[in-house]
Structure formats: structure tokens, C-alpha cells
Amino acid sequence: MGGEFGIQNPVFADVAASSELTRGLDGTWLLSGRFALARILRKLMGQGVNHVHLPAYLCDSVLEPVRHLGLEMSFYPIRDNLSADPDPPAGSAVLLIHYFGQINPAAADLRGQAGDDFYLIEDASQALLTDWRSEVTEQTYYLISPRKFGPVPLGGWCNIKLDSAGSNTGSSIAYSSLAARLIKGAYIDDGEGPIIPRTEKFYLDAFEAVEKVLSNKSETDILPNWVVSMVAGVDWSEVAAARLTNLEVLIANLSNRFVAPVSTFAPSEIPLGYPILSENRDELRRNLASRRIFCPIHWPLPAEVSSAQFPEAYSLSEKIMTLPLDQRYKIEDMVQLAENVLELS
Template identity: 30%
Template sequence: MELAPQTLTAPLIHNILSQLPSHQTVVTGRTGIKLILQAIKEELNGVFLLPAYLCSSVLQTFQEEKIEIAFYNINSDLSLDLMHLIKQVENLSPQGIFFINYFGFPVAKKVKEALLNLKKQCWLIEDCVQGSLVEATHPVVGKIGHFSLTSFRKYLPLPDGGLVINNTQHTLAYLPAILSKFVRYRLFGKFLRYEFIHHYLNSSELEEIYLNLFAAAERELDTQTPMQGMSEISQDLLKRLNLSDAMERRRSNFLSILQAFTETPKLQSLGVPLIAQLPEGVSPLVFPLRVREKKRDQLRHQLQSQNVFCPIHWHLPQEVQVTEFPEAHQISKEILSLPIDQRYTKDDMNSLIDQLLIAYQNI
């Protein structure tokens, strides 16, 4: 008996999902990529183009499916280098193009038009894993690709979960919801982290345990991409979240930091915002900053000493050669992602700005 794809029924996003032709849950974003590749693999007999600025987890799925890849360039502001992409298409005649809406921001209008034109001759996979696909009634991303995907765990307090949007006649394989090791590690780690932060159990032992659980979860993913649907626990948690409120908080926090950089010369000396505008409908994942004068790692260390933890999106995989893509590597060396998620208020953003200035003075 053929099983129907696992879909979401969370009432807070039902209106959005009802507009979609077909969708299926996945446990992680990389699961979604692999699910898509498996659905079209029989039609692939050439190279797939990927952006030079990406994380290693994207590469993992193509490598597991033994699909040949090549890269196209990304500009200094993370916009897609359209001239280089077109050149790669002309030279390589790719079977597919994978592109990313970085930090929840859609590609520029001219890029969208070019991609829609390229869609006539090759597969397009649109990566929306960093937000803006399900938070708004009319999403600003996810409208270009034959397939698009997101990863709820990147921007919501869930141990796992994501979504693949299928705009084709191809059938996606059924993925059962399994409470795997990865999900259990993430779930237990989140419980312990909550105790650590909210109940003031400021114990180095407790901190070490939950950090080890998160690390163990990532090792599970890095070993092999899990082919499972979103866990029932995360589906239930999703039903209780107000995604619209989360989006508005993220937008407000982003604008607070952007305004501070606009008005504060010392912050301008520290770094340059990678994205200096906030279009309607965008639910930004973080506030991406390019730190000046090769001081990114020093600044990050100083912020950690103040209990401000800023991720790096991303350390580039070795397959992206620095000689061929120097700009992507330069961004990777300078980028720092300032936290702006829905847990934080305007007062928290003001505090973050103060901590940035203190850290800057100490480097």
C-alpha cells in the first residue's frame, strides 16, 4: 500500500500551506535536499551548480547521492553573481541549480527573472532554510524553484523539523516520523539548556552535558543524512507557536541593530552590516555583520566572555577553492551573526549594542 506524504496541519500556518500545491515534512533541511535529489535523480546526467557560499551540510547530500557539482560566485553582499552564473550555465550546461535565500532575504528582482528563465532548461532547488517561508501569509521566498525547502529548527524552538514544497508532478518518497537519536539528543539538550538559562542552575557540568548532546546530534547528521519525517513532538510544538509574532520580533530586533549601526560611528568602525535593508515579508534569521580589520575572531571571543554567543555562517567546505572564489572566503573570514531571534526584546538589543562596544574596546 502506498502511503501518502506526511503533511502539516498546524492551524497557525494552515492558511499558508493551503496555497501550496504539495508539501511534505522532513526531519532536517539536508533531509529535504536529499529527498528532492532522489526524486529527480534518474533525470540527472550532468553537473548541478551550487553557490560558492554555502555550508558543508548542503554538499553532504549531493555527495551521498553521487551527483557531480560545480560552483558559481556570490558577491560581497551575498547577492548572486548573475554574470558568473550565466557563464557557468553556458560552459557546463547544468542539469540543475541550487540557490539560497541567505538569512531569509529573497534574491534580487533581476536574479529572480534570470532564474525563472533558467528554470525552463534545468532543475531549480530553492533553499529557504533560514526563514521567511512560513511566517508570513504571503511568503517572499519559495516562489521560484521547482522545489523549495525550509528547516524549522534553524529559526524556531523545535528539536527538529522542516518542509519541502513540491511544484512538480514528481512524487516525493514517503518519510515516516521517527523519534531518532538525533531528535532525542536535540530534545534532551533543549530541556537542559532551558533549566540552565531560566532556572539559574549555572552549573558548568549541566552546560557541558547539554552542549555535548547538541554536538552528538550534529555528529549523527554528519555521519549520514536521516531520511525521516518531522517528529510528532515537533509537529505538536509547532501548533503552539505564533509564527507571526516571532517574525515581527525578529524584524524589530533587526531594525534596532541596523539603526544603531547607522547612528553610531564606533560601530561603523567595528564592522559593516552585510544587509542594510529589511524588505516587507522578510523574517531575518540573524543580523549578519562583516567585522573589519581581521578582528572577527577576537570580537567573537570577547562577546563569549560576556555570555553573548554569535554563530558563524559559515566556515566554507574545502571543495570551495580560495583561488577560484576569494570573495566567498573573505566573507567567511569576516562574517559574524548577531542574535536577533524572538526570545529577545528591544532592551536586549540595546544591551547587545553596549556589549559590542565594550568588546570592541577590548580588542
């Protein structure tokens, strides 16, 4: 349970159907979410922005385009409920992350303030299937990535319509990612088959190789149309419904034993996973992994984030663990997951 999505029986649809994810906005599909962020930042640099104000609780990959473009950066604290609390320098860009499927509680205020002294960038990658769109202004930008929500090889999108989207050299890395996911899909499809470490090592190494390539490719590489067609071919409504059902079952069976930084989701908020806090997180995670339940950590923090300045973010990073609840799993899987977590805690 958990880990990257395998791909089984992919469906290719008209690329126009991908507008379900982009909320009908014009934009461009690129290879990854970090490429989408890079395109936004590059556009803002052309408008005089040279500083990015970021949440102290974030993934290192978010900083890759900031470092690459040589932009100044500063960080702001987040509250216990993951609400943003920025104090942006004048003329900067503020990155707002919608964590775990929930619209950030600070979003309404920041959307109202954007354009006065700062630009707002909303990262909805963890809230892909939640209705993240607000009133679109020239001071607000959006980015998404579908890879953590469904069986697609690559993908990131931003609401910048590029006249010339760039090179189309992304096909080779997209094929590599597809191959790894097809192999994993075929392997896990045989649920009663033996564990084959060599097969698992192959696709895990392939996933890691894809990430390394993405960290070094140009953000001008667009997403090949055949991948956009795969994104469009996923039944995202079915994905959302399954995740909501699994969330309800998982919460009920955990019996309020854990503190959760996102304790409630609105009916329209579709979860990435269910984050819990545990004082013995690392031991619990190892024990779950021994039962082949793999729970990610969102996230180990980048070196640029000061533990002295942002102790709350570091405390969260050291205790948090995300329980998988995606559409690959049924109600009985959620019951079993909760039983394992409670037993091993």
C-alpha cells in the same frame, strides 16, 4: 545570548497549521533541511540531473547530500550584496540560497530562466518567515528548516509530496534533541541562577551528538507527527514581529559602525540575524563570548570551495559574524548587545 533554542512550555497544534511556514504548498516534512535537499536531488536524478551548481558561499552541511548521492558539483560566485551569479551547465540543478532572511536579489531572474536549461532549488531555511514562494513550476523546488528560528527539536521540508514518505525511525533522535532543548530551556529560565558548566556541557554535547546522527541517517526518515505538531504550535507571527523590532533597534544602536552584507531588509523580510563584517572578527567574537554573548559564523567554507577561485567568498567567511536578534530578546537586550559590540570592536 545566542546559541541553540531551548524549549519551554511547548505547544502542540494541528499539523495542518504548519502550512503557515510551507506557504500552502504540498510537500513532506523530514528530519532536517539537508534531508529535504537530498529528496529534491534524488527526484532530479530520476529526471536525468547529475550536476549541482552551488554558491561558493555556503555551509558544509549543504554539501552532505550532494556528496552522499555522488553528484558532480561546481560553484558560482556571489556578489558583495550576496546576490547569486551562476553560470549553470545545461541540464544541471542550481541551488539558490536566500541569505539571512532576504530574498536573494538574483531570484527574479533565475526564476524566469528556470526550465530553459536548468532546474532551480531555492533554500529558504534562512528566510523561513519571509514570503519566499513564487510561481510554482515543475522546474522549481523549495526547502526550509525551522530550527534556527524557533524552539523546535528538528525539521526540514521540501515541496515534494512523497507517496510513501519513508521510515519513521526519526523519533529517537527527535526525542534526544527535545531532551537537550528542554534542559537548556529550564536552565536559562532561571536568569538569576548560577552558571553551571556541567549542565551547559551536557546540552551542548547533546546538540553535537544530534548533528552527528543527522549526518549519518537516511534521508528517507520522516519527521514524526508530534514534532510537526510542535512546529505548528509556535506563534510564528509573534516571532516575526519580535525579530523585526529587534533588527530596527540593533541597527540604530550600532550607529553605522560596521559594513553589513545585507544592509537593508524589506518590511516583509524577516531576519535570521544581523550579519556584520569585522577585520578582527575572531578576537571580537572571543571577547563577546567572555561576556556570554555567542555569535555564530555563517559560515566556515567547505574544502571543495577554492580560495583562489572564490576570494570574495573566503573574505566574507573570514570577516562575517551574525549578531543574534531573535524573539528571546527584548529591546534592552539589543541596546546592550550593540553597546558590547561597539565597546569591544
